[in-house]
Amino acid sequence: MRKLKFKFMDKEEKNVEMVHLSPYMKSVIERLTADKKRPAVHTYNATLNSFTKFFGGQGTEEMLVTDVFTAGKLKEYEAWLRSRNASWNTVSTYMRVLKAVYNRLVEAKRLTYDARLFDSVYTKVEAQSKRSLTEEQMNTKCTRLFSVDVSFPWNAIHRYGLPAQTRPKGTLYHLLPSQNRKENGSTHSA
Numbered sequence: 586m587r588k589l590k591f592k593f594m595d596k597e598e599k600n601v602e603m604v605h606l607s608p609y610m611k612s613v614i615e616r617l618t619a620d621k622k623r624p625a626v627h628t629y630n631a632t633l634n635s636f637t638k639f640f641g642g643q644g645t646e647e648m649l650v651t652d653v654f655t656a657g658k659l660k661e662y663e664a665w666l667r668s669r670n671a672s673w674n675t676v677s678t679y680m681r682v683l684k685a686v687y688n689r690l691v692e693a694k695r696l697t698y699d700a701r702l703f704d705s706v707y708t709k710v711e712a713q714s715k716r717s718l719t720e721e722q723m724n725t726k727c728t729r730l731f732s733v734d735v736s737f738p739w740n741a742i743h744r745y746g747l748p749a750q751t752r753p754k755g756t757l758y759h760l761l762p763s764q765n766r767k768e769n770g771s772t773h774s775a
Contacts (some may be wrong), residue, residue, distance in 0.1 A: 604695050606648040612704045632682040654687050656705055663706045680708045
């Protein structure tokens with residue numbers, strides 16, 4: 586028969602293993618502040634505030650990381666965010682911050698790594714706004730800004746500049762690019 590040995594931990598040893606999310610994230614935020622990473626500080630603060638509200642309200646210090654970083658709790662948090670009309674980009678941002686904190690904890694050997702922990706929550710990044718105007722929108726803007734009907738092809742503006750009515754007087758803008766080169770003494774061609 587084998588004898589089992591039990592090691593009893595004193596209170597200090599126990600507290601080393603118990604990591605609370607809020608103080609840990611505040612220490613990460615302090616490091617980010619010292620490194621002058623203001624956008625990250627803002628995002629980490631927003632995530633911490635949101636997760637604290639989800640977990641039980643203001644001043645909740647009892648969020649053990651072992652309770653926070655479970656697939657079920659993360660899925661609950663995602664559902665809670667969506668129930669408060671948070672956009673998918675907001676959900677993704679907060680989850681990616683939590684994932685970064687989780688990775689820091691794993692690296693510090695405070696948690697064991699679970700490769701699939703964040704698989705069931707939304708962490709994608711998708712652009713939701715178009716970044717260019719249509720030709721019709723561009724015509725409308727130019728007409729309003731310059732009081733000019735700009736119904737010719739846009740490549741003409743690129744090649745020849747803005748229409749003569751909108752150019753400041755006393756400049757060489759009224760010349761074609763080939764004439765500008767001759768006036769300025771430039772010899773290379775476009």
